[in-house]
Amino acid sequence: MTINQVVRPAGINEDIVPFAFQYYAKDFYEAYKKHKSDTKFSPARLFLIARSIELAGKGLHLDQGKTTRDLFRINHDLDSACDESILIAYGITLTNVERVELKKANQYYEGKGFEYFLFNFARVSLDRSGPQQALSGWPNLPDENVLEGILGKLLTPRV
Secondary structure (H helix, E strand, C coil): CCCCCCCCCCCHHHHHHHHHHHHHHHHHHHHHCCCCCCCCCCHHHHHHHHHHHHHHHCCCCCCCCCCCHHHHHHHCHHHHHHCHHHCCCCCCCCCCHHHHHHHHHHHHCCCCCCCCCCECCCEHHHHHHHHHHHHCCCCCCCCCCHHHHHHHHCCCCCC
């Protein structure tokens, strides 16, 4: 008599995925550092630091047991990726200044303003978003030094 047995191994992503998110965050950060300059507005540079923050924050979410479905709900929202309840588990707190700069970055990043010239920007029509921001000197851009400080906290959490 032959007995067929089906073995279903546990998913391989349980331990490696948070690490992989941190690895990707560091890789985007390395690319960001290569593009640092005195230029006030560099959409690529701002995208790279914002993406690093998003990935590092999501890695912490996963390490705390959140699912990939939870990450899809976060989408590309930096505020949600840096959820206070998740950060506290690692001894990470963001100052008021850091929260303000994160919100500034998020306004552009979540609306794809660092990726496209025309993007979703609060109270501005899509066809005027890029031109209006460019003509007004890209106002309310985040302080990149503060964003780097946030990323440093996310990449070196206490466990």
